[in-house]
Amino acid sequence: MLDFHRRAAICAIHNLAPHPGEAAAAYDKALIRCDAGFNDRHLGGPANLKDIRMTKRTSSKHKLDRRMGENIWGRPNSPVNKRSYGPGQHGQRRKSKMSDFGLQLRAKQKLKGYYGDVTEKQFRSTYKDATKMKGDTSQNLIGLLERRLDMIVYRAKFAPTIFAARQIVSHGHIYVNGVKCNIASRRIDLGDVISLGSKAKEMALVIEAQSLPEREIPDYVVPEGNDKVAFTRVPKLDEVPYPVTMEPNLVVEFYSR
DSSP states (O other): OHHHHHHHHHHHHHHHOSSHHHHHHHHHHHHHHHHHHHIIIIIOOOSSGGGOOOSSOOSOTHHHHHHHTSOTTOOTTOGGGTOOSOSSTTTTSOOOOOOHHHHHHHHHHHHHHHTTOOOHHHHHHHHHHHHTSSSOHHHHHHHHHHTBHHHHHHHTTSSSSHHHHHHHHHTTOEEETTEEOOOTTOBOOTTOEEEEOTTGGGOHHHHHHHTOSSOOOOTTEEESSSSEEEEOOOOOGGGSOOSSOOOHHHHHHHHTO
């Protein structure tokens, strides 16, 4: 059945395309559509390629710095340090006053980007969990985000950036209570011990991160040697070492609309 659809697509393309080059490009697109449709009918996969979602960064991380106009990770090589205006040909124009919705959206995008540009689905799920907990929802949200495994690895200075921390976790270099874990979004419990694998201890990336002077290990992540830390308590907003001001209360307002 699939071969029949392929042949039909090829015949239609050669009849309609005015140029051989256009016919070749259209041929490739038609095959993708046919294969996607076959997966949807026979394998249970999505027919639309846009429906395939991946929890990884799909654009340059420094674009968020330029968009926000702030060095949100406090990195010395951030382009905001040289160009504090927005990206694009209209970036230096005077900015109009932002609406309440715009301020809330900006606060959400900045907080979500700081924690490794997590997907909207994960971030919204974390917010829902925060609303179900007792106490201030904004404080609960920060506490849950700080309990992510990739963030603990970043706080422990096992990686120079949150994105490198996520990669180290996904490659299986991190152990939780002696058991290998490759799930970056895993929620760490109080008293859990996070350690580096044997290969990770010799990685140049890890050695470089441990010598970075731009940030210190917070007191709620207690080092136990050079390759092991313990998560002792859930921090409050004012205890988290953010390089810029975060406004989780605006994030709560955004999702409460």
